[in-house]
Amino acid sequence: MQNYIKEITFNINMAEAGMAAYGTVIGMGIVLSVIIFALRGKGHPEQLD
Secondary structure, eight states: OHHHHHHHHHHHHHHHHHHHHHHHHHHHHHHHHHHHHHHTTOSOOSOOO
16 A cells, blocks of 8 residues: 555656646746847848848
């Protein structure tokens, strides 16, 4: 029974780690998109022909 409890605890910890990893990836995507849209158009004020 105790081995079964350890296995459940391990699976829950792995699920939490997976959710944290996906959350980090999504958060970094949001941050990068905000940075890209904030910097869009800066540095090249003249139009390219």
